[in-house]
Amino acid sequence: MNISSAIKKLAMKLPQVRKIVSSRDQYLKELLQVKEEYEKKDNELDKMRSQYEEIKLEKIDLKAEVVAVERELFKNELENFRLTNKMLVLTLERDRLRNTIKNSKKDRTAGYCHCCREETYFEIQGNWLRDGYLCSNCFSIPRQRHLQYILDQYFSGWEEKKIHESSPSNYHLSQYCRDYSISQYFPDIPLGSDFNEIRCENLESLTFDDDTFDIFITQDVLEHVFNPKNAAKEIIRVLKPGGVHIFTAPRHKKLIKSYPRAAIVESGIEYYKPAVYHGNPIGDGKTLVTWDYGDDFEYLLQEWTGKPVTTFLTKDRGIGLDGEYLEVFVVRKL
């Protein structure tokens, strides 16, 4: 083969070579694109990996929270179970007491109880009706039923009023009231502040504003204050105009003139009569009787407060009202 024919042959192959070179370039370009895409995907994968790690950590945290919540739930269930059991025991005990009363051969009368608002039986236990004439349903005693009867009978709609009770010893009133508050006297607790979620108040110097309440209740409390004059005046002060102080207190038969049994003096308590105590739901369970009230009680109340006093006495076994010291006193802030 001569040179010219070789060149000719090569020239003939040139387009083919060009085509190969061009397709190689194209291939290289595509390869580069694929590489770029691969790197992009790799980056995304790294990002997803780190997200995955974060989620894994969160999952561990959540798991710990779930365990804590489950533990708390279990504790609550246990407590719930304990309380249910306790309630069951108390219910059984209550039913046992009810049955004991029902089956006893003592005097009993059927009637309507103003404390529990049920048709019920009133049972007489012992000779002292004031503490032993019980509603077989709610175990209320006559003076409690009388106070509630007076409210129902003469103060219709009382449940909607603003009511305060000092030193309550039963729940009978509270269950029907919309706006009911209580206070107790605790020595060493600042007046007006709470102790065990109960407001501390001294009846002889209340911290409430003037004209605060519609109804102020005291049940067998005024015979335990050293200065009933201040207490009666303070109660009137915190009542709204037209408000009423409705209360019970033992007024002794055949006692013409009321007298203090004890007084606060500098050295402590001075006793004019031998110390007598009544039961008290708080403290050491007993409260000193500071005054014996007699026939002049309403006169004293009127003198102390300057307000009219009405005394209610109802004897009606159909509503469980009988017994000693049953009077309900009402002082009106006119």
Ligand SMILES: [Zn+2]
């Ligand atoms: Zn009752």
